[in-house]
Amino acid sequence: MDKDKASEKTEDKKTIWQKRDSRDIEAFCSDYRTYMSAHKTERENVKGMEEELKKAGAMTLEEARAKGGALKAGDLIYTDMMKKSLMIVRIGRKPLTDGARMLGAHIDSPRLDLKQHPLYEDTGMALFDTHYYGGIKKYQWVTLPMALHGVIVKKDGTEITVNVGEDPSDPVFGVSDLLIHLASKQMAKKGSEVVEGENLNVLVGSRPLDTDEDTKESVKENILAILKKKYDIEEDDFVSAEIEVVPAGAARDYGIDRSMIMCYGQDDKVCAYPSFRAVMDVKDPEYTAICLLTDKEEIGSVGATGMHSRFFENTLAEVMDLLGVYSELALRRTLTKIRVLSSDVSAGFDPTYPDVMDRNNCAYLGKGPVFNKYTGARGKSGSNDANAEYIAFLRNLMDKHDITYQTSELGKVDAGGGGTIAYILANLGMQVIDFGVAVLNMHAPWEITSKADIYETYLAYRAFIV
Numbered sequence: 001m002d003k004d005k006a007s008e009k010t011e012d013k014k015t016i017w018q019k020r021d022s023r024d025i026e027a028f029c030s031d032y033r034t035y036m037s038a039h040k041t042e043r044e045n046v047k048g049m050e051e052e053l054k055k056a057g058a059m060t061l062e063e064a065r066a067k068g069g070a071l072k073a074g075d076l077i078y079t080d081m082m083k084k085s086l087m088i089v090r091i092g093r094k095p096l097t098d099g100a101r102m103l104g105a106h107i108d109s110p111r112l113d114l115k116q117h118p119l120y121e122d123t124g125m126a127l128f129d130t131h132y133y134g135g136i137k138k139y140q141w142v143t144l145p146m147a148l149h150g151v152i153v154k155k156d157g158t159e160i161t162v163n164v165g166e167d168p169s170d171p172v173f174g175v176s177d178l179l180i181h182l183a184s185k186q187m188a189k190k191g192s193e194v195v196e197g198e199n200l201n202v203l204v205g206s207r208p209l210d211t212d213e214d215t216k217e218s219v220k221e222n223i224l225a226i227l228k229k230k231y232d233i234e235e236d237d238f239v240s241a242e243i244e245v246v247p248a249g250a251a252r253d254y255g256i257d258r259s260m261i262m263c264y265g266q267d268d269k270v271c272a273y274p275s276f277r278a279v280m281d282v283k284d285p286e287y288t289a290i291c292l293l294t295d296k297e298e299i300g301s302v303g304a305t306g307m308h309s310r311f312f313e314n315t316l317a318e319v320m321d322l323l324g325v326y327s328e329l330a331l332r333r334t335l336t337k338i339r340v341l342s343s344d345v346s347a348g349f350d351p352t353y354p355d356v357m358d359r360n361n362c363a364y365l366g367k368g369p370v371f372n373k374y375t376g377a378r379g380k381s382g383s384n385d386a387n388a389e390y391i392a393f394l395r396n397l398m399d400k401h402d403i404t405y406q407t408s409e410l411g412k413v414d415a416g417g418g419g420t421i422a423y424i425l426a427n428l429g430m431q432v433i434d435f436g437v438a439v440l441n442m443h444a445p446w447e448i449t450s451k452a453d454i455y456e457t458y459l460a461y462r463a464f465i466v
């Protein structure tokens, strides 16, 4: 096709808004908003999805084992790793040894984590000391209403769930910033130092304990007394707690035309949620469909719940065993026949900051899910550079299902860089490419996406595993 015809073809193409019934877009995105408002942390995501799985009649791996296997096409099985990552398998009509289709996303997002000794008092104020998690512009995380989400595990194993700041009647918390009147020194600092990591302290109290006793830190004592009453915990119990400080508040429609959504944690729940919905909604896939939702992507996919762990391989081996087809060699061979969409977000073009993008090779809001053949930095360092043959297969599949998609790389050459779980999956010999929703304000407390993209991404994920 010559150049003119190519551009003609592009112009002919209807937008997603023209092509899809806007009621379908709104219905899906309304579910998404509700979901995002209630599930902000990796633990909350695993818990919420497991509840949905139970409702849908899915079996845990242990339940399937207790039944002695006998899985049939359409069966749903799931298992989690330490309540922070989750693998869901929908058995296909074809034998698993013929391969599988996998959607892999992550459910951790940048935030502030409480330190193990977080609580202190200074000049009559009680504060929580934090350590930020993931890559953030620290100056974006001050003067915002924040909520506390997480768990405190007591020595006897009792697990206490913490969720304060979301209900309109709850108090909120936050990190203070210097008033502009006294900030001349601060304003001259470079962006990475304007707000320093050690200064991300969350203000939680200023009322002294009501007592006649002479207490040195009566504001802190008062906070501890409230926590004792509410959760039955001692100060030391923070040592075995995981409490995340996240932006408080619900997901909202964004824009006068309500075409977008603003909420916390869309990297990468804007891909995790459609991936989950796809594997729930496609009830009888040809190939076994896997939805893998991992933790720790934002800090390098490390640890037992990150993609570098053996959780995925071990679970796949268990499923093969249930199907009576497990051997070490069969597992290795099956891995090389699995096709994967690493469903992670991409950077959306921002007209206010055009300089970091190559206009011909970047993602635009509203133009559909984005294929990133490679991510990485500098000379593609650290990237999974997807195979041309695999991309051709996917182009054909997307066209067959009338999916609007785009291709992108993460900004201009040498502008910066980033990564996903794609390269780790590719290490196992699977065909993998990054494919997800374009985001504005990525890693900011409030991220923005297009409703058209969210719905089209869901349709694309469905088409992939159908």
Ligand code: MN
Pocket: 106, 267, 268, 297, 344, 345, 420
């Ligand atoms: Mn991501």
Ligand code: MN
Pocket: 267, 298, 443
């Ligand atoms: Mn990220």
